Amino acid sequence: MDFSYSKTEELFLQMIRSFAENEVKPLAAEVDETERFPMETVKKMAKLGLMGIPVPRQYGGAGGSVQMYIMAVEELSRVCATTGVILSAHTSLCMAPILENGTEEQKMKYLPKLASGEWIGAFGLTEPNAGTDAAMQQTMAVDAGDKYILNGTKIFITNAAYADVFIVMAMTDKSKGTKGISAFIVEKGFKGFSIGKKELKMGIRGSATCELIFENCEVPKENLLGPLGKGFNIAMKTLDGGRIGIASQALGIAQGAMDETVKYTKERKQFGKSIAQFQNTQFQMADLKTKVEAARLLVRSAAWKKDKGLPYSADAAMAKLFAAETAMEVTTKAVQFHGGYGYTREYPVERMMRDAKITEIYEGTSEVQRMVIAGHLFK
Amino acid sequence: MNIIVCIKQVPDTTEIKIDPVKNTLIREGVPSIMNPDDKGGLELALQMKDKYGANVTVITMGPPQADLILREAFAMGVDRAILLSDRKFAGADTLATSYALAGAIKTLDYDLIIAGRQAIDGDTAQVGPEMAEHLGLPQVSYVIDAEREKNGNFIVKKENEDSVQTLEVEGKCVLTVLASAFEARYMTVAGIVDAYNKEVEVWGADKLDVDENKLGLKGSPTKVWQSFPKQLKAPGEVFEVSEEEAVEIIVNKLKEKHLI
Numbered sequence: 092m093d094f095s096y097s098k099t100e101e102l103f104l105q106m107i108r109s110f111a112e113n114e115v116k117p118l119a120a121e122v123d124e125t126e127r128f129p130m131e132t133v134k135k136m137a138k139l140g141l142m143g144i145p146v147p148r149q150y151g152g153a154g155g156s157v158q159m160y161i162m163a164v165e166e167l168s169r170v171c172a173t174t175g176v177i178l179s180a181h182t183s184l185c186m187a188p189i190l191e192n193g194t195e196e197q198k199m200k201y202l203p204k205l206a207s208g209e210w211i212g213a214f215g216l217t218e219p220n221a222g223t224d225a226a227m228q229q230t231m232a233v234d235a236g237d238k239y240i241l242n243g244t245k246i247f248i249t250n251a252a253y254a255d256v257f258i259v260m261a262m263t264d265k266s267k268g269t270k271g272i273s274a275f276i277v278e279k280g281f282k283g284f285s286i287g288k289k290e291l292k293m294g295i296r297g298s299a300t301c302e303l304i305f306e307n308c309e310v311p312k313e314n315l316l317g318p319l320g321k322g323f324n325i326a327m328k329t330l331d332g333g334r335i336g337i338a339s340q341a342l343g344i345a346q347g348a349m350d351e352t353v354k355y356t357k358e359r360k361q362f363g364k365s366i367a368q369f370q371n372t373q374f375q376m377a378d379l380k381t382k383v384e385a386a387r388l389l390v391r392s393a394a395w396k397k398d399k400g401l402p403y404s405a406d407a408a409m410a411k412l413f414a415a416e417t418a419m420e421v422t423t424k425a426v427q428f429h430g431g432y433g434y435t436r437e438y439p440v441e442r443m444m445r446d447a448k449i450t451e452i453y454e455g456t457s458e459v460q461r462m463v464i465a466g467h468l469f470k
Numbered sequence: 471m472n473i474i475v476c477i478k479q480v481p482d483t484t485e486i487k488i489d490p491v492k493n494t495l496i497r498e499g500v501p502s503i504m505n506p507d508d509k510g511g512l513e514l515a516l517q518m519k520d521k522y523g524a525n526v527t528v529i530t531m532g533p534p535q536a537d538l539i540l541r542e543a544f545a546m547g548v549d550r551a552i553l554l555s556d557r558k559f560a561g562a563d564t565l566a567t568s569y570a571l572a573g574a575i576k577t578l579d580y581d582l583i584i585a586g587r588q589a590i591d592g593d594t595a596q597v598g599p600e601m602a603e604h605l606g607l608p609q610v611s612y613v614i615d616a617e618r619e620k621n622g623n624f625i626v627k628k629e630n631e632d633s634v635q636t637l638e639v640e641g642k643c644v645l646t647v648l649a650s651a652f653e654a655r656y657m658t659v660a661g662i663v664d665a666y667n668k669e670v671e672v673w674g675a676d677k678l679d680v681d682e683n684k685l686g687l688k689g690s691p692t693k694v695w696q697s698f699p700k701q702l703k704a705p706g707e708v709f710e711v712s713e714e715e716a717v718e719i720i721v722n723k724l725k726e727k728h729l730i
Binding site for chain 2: 098099102103105106109110139140141143144148153154155159358359360
């Protein structure tokens with residue numbers, strides 16, 4: 092068993108840390124404050140190949156590992172959780188299902204442009220009445236000869252306003268329940284497809300979260316992703332992978348809050364000494380550090396299994412559950428350690444606490460993760 | 471065009487602490503990095519590669535661990551990497567170092583040699599210029615810009631303390647470069663994935679065009695007698711402002727440091 096980073100991963104870490112520190116961190120507060128999608132950062136990431144890390148070379152990707160991809164999400168989220176989720180949704184929720192389920196034609200058509208970052212990807216499963224109960228899809232797809240006609244609405248879609256390609260779930264046969272759900276690749280210009288209202292959110296405020304509206308939207312037959320009626324399976328597998336990404340995002344947020352708190356408590360003096368010298372600070376921080384490291388091992392282990400082609404569904408759920416709850420705990424305590432300053436926007440821990448909350452909710456709430464883990468435990 | 475860039479692995483001096491008793495550098499746990507001016511030089515070479523098309527070779531002299539900066543150079547886009555590593559090179563001062571590097575370069579085809587102005591560990595700024603002397607080449611130090619003319623000459627901008635000179639250099643030359651003028655590119659992801667699949671050529675003294683008596687400790691006329699830290703005093707900041715503004719600046723500074 093080897094817990095160390097490979098030489099390639101070490102080199103990658105050097106690059107992504109420096110990129111995050113120099114290109115992403117300086118924008119984080121402003122992106123949050125103005126709820127602005129950091130397109131210039133996405134372009135810079137595209138130039139370096141960060142938008143296609145785990146995609147094989149033959150499809151225009153960098154040919155890296157899942158491990159490298161989740162390291163990127165962690166390091167970006169450490170300074171800006173918005174940037175972390177843009178990459179995570181693009182990679183895990185759009186490119187991965189095409190790579191894993193697409194025909195050769197679909198892969199050749201979509202992956203090179205997504206992996207190069209020319210296009211941004213998104214994923215549409217959630218609906219107003221189908222959240223955790225994702226099987227209750229009301230978006231319908233009707234077979235119309237050479238195309239499908241989609242009608243319905245998706246909500247809370249990450250990257251939506253800036254995405255070019257969407258993986259969309261819709262009912263092709265309502266009588267079959269989850270086996271009547273199919274997956275489609277929808278392009279932004281398709282007739283009858285539009286982007287609805289943008290959500291005003293508590294955190295990750297730079298990521299453009301919007302509705303997708305399908306009004307007699309025409310999707311060519313060849314854009315069915317995977318077999319007819321397999322959409323629910325594809326969605327669940329996609330979310331398994333996505334959870335490793337969100338777990339890394341949560342881990343990054345937690346690490347970022349740790350970094351800020353160590354720095355602050357060493358500088359901040361009360362009662363004649365730095366607050367880092369108080370045992371209360373030390374013991375609490377020791378507990379938090381232990382949890383962050385435990386989360387990191389869970390995340391890395393899930394990614395390692397995905398890289399090896401081993402089953403990782405329960406691992407991803409455990410990683411996400413633990414990392415998300417750790418992120419919430421660490422950031423909440425980070426604000427507490429910062430006292431009044433921590434409650435202001437002068438210090439990044441305020442933003443980090445708001446950003447952390449979503450990791451307990453999206454791509455399966457913590458409750459869903461417990462369901463998944465228990466499902467594996469009692470099967 | 472063939473460009474050779476000389477690079478060095480150095481301890482990241484921004485992370486270095488000094489042992490208060492022994493007055494020596496505590497190197498333990500300090501990360502090793504590519505020397506910033508050398509990285510600037512590498513960036514200049516890669517910009518020329520983008521602009522004119524070129525084959526870029528990096529050379530470093532150092533222990534086997536120096537392999538790391540050569541991998542980094544691969545991931546930034548260089549074509550070939552050579553590590554000069556041999557016990558015979560050990561203990562080299564700037565003269566013996568520049569001699570070994572020149573001995574390696576003599577065996578290669580090149581149109582231009584680029585080095586960083588100076589390394590952040592030794593701060594001598596001697597290796598580049600000495601190398602030019604060993605090779606009998608013209609040199610320009612403190613370079614902030616360089617272009618290649620059609621006739622093979624280089625138009626080079628050199629930064630002096632209070633002026634910038636533009637020089638034309640005939641043919642092959644050595645340029646020593648300032649990091650501040652060339653913001654180094656990031657490694658690409660694909661470059662990183664490939665970096666360890668490429669070959670770093672490891673050369674011993676026998677591969678070089680040199681007199682072995684002039685290498686390493688034997689070839690080094692200088693020795694470091696003693697190192698000690700300078701008593702550092704914060705430089706302070708000077709503001710020429712009105713009284714009101716001065717009060718505001720002072721209050722803000724005190725707040726920044728959580729003193730009020």
